[in-house]
Amino acid sequence: SGELYCSLPNPRNVRFESINMKNVLHWSSPEGTGNGVLYRVKYSVYGVGKWIRKPECRNINRTWCDLSSETSDYEEQYYASVKAFLNGMCSEWVETTRFNPLTDTKIDPPMVSVSSTDRSISIILAVPEKWKRSPEEESISLLQVYPGLQYNVSVLNKKTKKRWFFSISNNTLVVPWLEPGTAYCVSAQIHVTTPLLDSGFSKEHCIATLKDK
Amino acid sequence: GACRVSMSTAEIRAGFTAIKANIQSRDPVRSLSILSHPHPLNRVKSSDRCCITHHLLTFYVDKVFKHCTTEDSFLNRKISSIANSFLSARRKLGQCREQNNCECGEESTEKFKQILTNYEGLNVTSAAMKSLGELDILLDWMEKSR
DSSP, X not given: OOOOBOOSOOOEEEEEEEETTEEEEEEEOOTTOOXXXXXXEEEEEXXXXXXXXXXXXXXXXXXXXXXXXXXXXXXXXXXXXXXXXXXXXXXXXXXXXXXXXXXXXXXXXXXXXXXXXXXXEEEEEEOOBOOOSSTTSOOOBHHHHOTTOEEEEEEEETTXXXXXXXXXXXXXXXXXXXXXXXXXEEEEEEEETTTTEEXXXXXXXXXXXXOOO | OOOOOOOOHHHHHXXXXXXXXXXXXXXXXXXXXXXXXXXXXXXXXXXXXXXXXHHHHHHXXXXXXXXXXXXXXXXXHHHHHHHHHHHHHHHHHHHHHHHHTOOOOHHHHHHHHXXXXXXXXXXXXXXXXXXXXXXXXXXXXXXXXX
């Protein structure tokens, strides 16, 4: 192909967005360019340094590229880079900061299931799984990735609006001495002390204690 | 081994997270890592962990922190706070090593030699800044091997 002039403005805000180690490269289009901009993506393992092109993200017009598969070893760190092309012109390669999947991912809230008796509520929490290439691949719980993981649990008495907070390490909690025939709402959060990672709180799961016998 | 590293990695990590992007942006060399290539720390046998941890704490105290002074006082404060944590952890671990005669197996000696070779592959300031930028690699390994 003819000589390309790299005078196109650069892609902006090139960064990884990661949830449960699903690691997606995102960027914004170069300033002042409308439609028609195409992009190429490459990535490298820190300490190895060889840049590797991502064929599925060659000459794409979208502004994201899923690099989860290429960055799935969370004991490595990575860089990724994007270049823009338009009307025979190109931009420079623009790199991310160093990406560490272990510390730079976000964790989804835990899954919450509740059951009740007349005077207690039982809560079971489940940690999200690490991203995986396909449903057939073996699942890895984020509990295996962050062994020191804990849970913060909030329990709200809908009648009195009184709220309790619990911090627990294992994934089950029984809240005793409650009022019969009363609605309680439960919400939970994952808390990893180091590296410091907190999920958001889950949506509320409400349940009523059984009426007095 | 018998020795435990008494060091608040959470506190060090918080300090490092505050300066990580700045420090790592001062390290343009992508193709060399001090700690993780060619042999990752995670391959160190558990029996050797006490020895290599002491080596690494000493490495950071003697060869890294003192060469990482920057023009930015915020960075310098964070770096010296991390350095102080390393100093006290090394002192305690050193005492424990003497009492428990922590073994330094061939593998960990080899691994530490590789780290020094990687370090000497760059000029002192670049090597120190790169090592500082890899603090999360060290902390990840220390926390995992607890």
